[in-house]
Amino acid sequence: xxxxxxxxxxxxxxxxxxxxxxxxxxxxxxxxxxxxxxxxxxxxxxxxxxxxxxxxxxxxxxxxxxxxxxxxxxxxxxxxxxxxxxxxxxxxxxxxxxxxxxxxxxxxxx
Amino acid sequence: xxxxxxxxxxxxxxxxxxxxxxxxxxxxxxxxxxxxxxxxxxxxxxxxxxxxxxxxxxxxxxxxxxxxxxxxxxxxxxxxxxxxxxxxxxxxxxxxxxxxxxxxxxxxxxxxxxxxxxx
Numbered sequence: 001x002x003x004x005x006x007x008x009x010x011x012x013x014x015x016x017x018x019x020x021x022x023x024x025x026x027x028x029x030x031x032x033x034x035x036x037x038x039x040x041x042x043x044x045x046x047x048x049x050x051x052x053x054x055x056x057x058x059x060x061x062x063x064x065x066x067x068x069x070x071x072x073x074x075x076x077x078x079x080x081x082x083x084x085x086x087x088x089x090x091x092x093x094x095x096x097x098x099x100x101x102x103x104x105x106x107x108x109x110x
Numbered sequence: 111x112x113x114x115x116x117x118x119x120x121x122x123x124x125x126x127x128x129x130x131x132x133x134x135x136x137x138x139x140x141x142x143x144x145x146x147x148x149x150x151x152x153x154x155x156x157x158x159x160x161x162x163x164x165x166x167x168x169x170x171x172x173x174x175x176x177x178x179x180x181x182x183x184x185x186x187x188x189x190x191x192x193x194x195x196x197x198x199x200x201x202x203x204x205x206x207x208x209x210x211x212x213x214x215x216x217x218x219x220x221x222x223x224x225x226x227x228x229x
Contacts, residue, residue: 002156035215044208044219045157056217088157090216098174099147099159099212 003028004089004102011108017077020105022089024070028100032092034072036065039086039104048087049074076107084109112136114209114220122203122227128196132209132220139185139192140165145212148183148194151222152205162212163192199227 005023012018022034033052037045047056049065052072064075072091076083089102118130132146139146145164151157161173163183173181182195196203204227209220 033214037216044222045216046219047215047217050215050217090157092214096175098161098172099149099216101157101159103156 002103003093003096003100004091006087006089006102006105008103009106009108011110012079013110014079014081016079017075018079018107019076020074020087020089020107022072022074022102024072024091024100026070027095028070028091028093029067029072030070031094034065034067035090036063036072036074037088037090039088045088079109081109083107112211112218114211114218116207116209116220116223118223118225120224120226122199122225123229124200124227125198128194128199128203128207128225128227130194130207130209130223130225131191132193133189133191134211135190137211139163139190140187142166143213146183146185146192147210147212147216148207149210149216150205150207154202155205158205160194160196164212201227203227 036049038048039045052067053065062078086104088104093100113135115133122128145162147162148160161183180197185192206222206224208222210216211218
């Protein structure tokens, strides 16, 4: 059971907008910033959003992140078929003194 | 451009020690602004952070509670790399192991090494 809670799956049609939630606690999301990763089968996770809402160079502005209290969200607008992947949230946990991850959300573009 | 290149065996016998190395290019293991992590992924555990090493005037380590009694992460400044040792492995330690740079987020990852624990 992961420390951060994500829905196991999400789906939407091309061109539409989808949001993926990530729920934590005061010791992780409540105190520290949230990062999001995108992973395709057989490859390493790739940083998608850092520090709650910052996009690294090369990440399209269709991807956006937000945080409120002990929860965070990843939004993907203008969905494309190549967005079909697994998405993970992560944050530093002050009580565990380590990084924690969500269980991942498998996004299907219908 | 930072690159992380992992090496190590893909098969380890139960009760033995899992050993992996991550060679760094484009940055330094002694950097004052980065930490060097090991993370694993399996269907049963998902993404699981194992630990990290970093240098801020001296060397520090953080380890996950789940493996704290069995894990060692060491820097090797002469080769600009860092290593993972996980003792007394069981089949439950079977996973893809990744090294990753941490600058408050994990921005660079190694290619991953599938380690199977089996006799």
